[in-house]
Amino acid sequence: MRGIILAAFVLLATGGAVGAERAKPVQRFVCLFDKHISPETDGISHKSPLTYEFTVDGTGQAFAVGKNIYPVRVVVGDRAVTFLEELASGAVQTTTINPNGKAVHSRHTILFGRFVPSQYYGTCK
Structure with a gap:
């Protein structure tokens, strides 16, 4: 899994193409958050897992996919990628x-x- 995520970072950062004429590949991140904490919880809860999917299209536009599809901003760094709604x-x-x-x-x-406020912890593929 680490290799897939790392490859996705490289493709997002470089555009995934050698020449400008090549289309950038679509990147997809499917996330499962199975740990949750908020001011109302007493420690970390494993109830109600949360799933999110993010897609970055060939133009670099990012979208969150769920019951609806809506645009989000994507921030790509050398140690992480962040989706901001x-x-x-x-x-x-x-x-x-x-x-x-x-x-x-x-x-x-x-x-x-x-x-x-609330925070969820999990993994993405």
């Missing part, structure tokens, strides 16, 4: 994946004027 409230949700496939998903949600 900007919510209408001004809060954000982020998913960061390292080359080994380990991942963290952070929700900074605001409901009825209150912060409802």
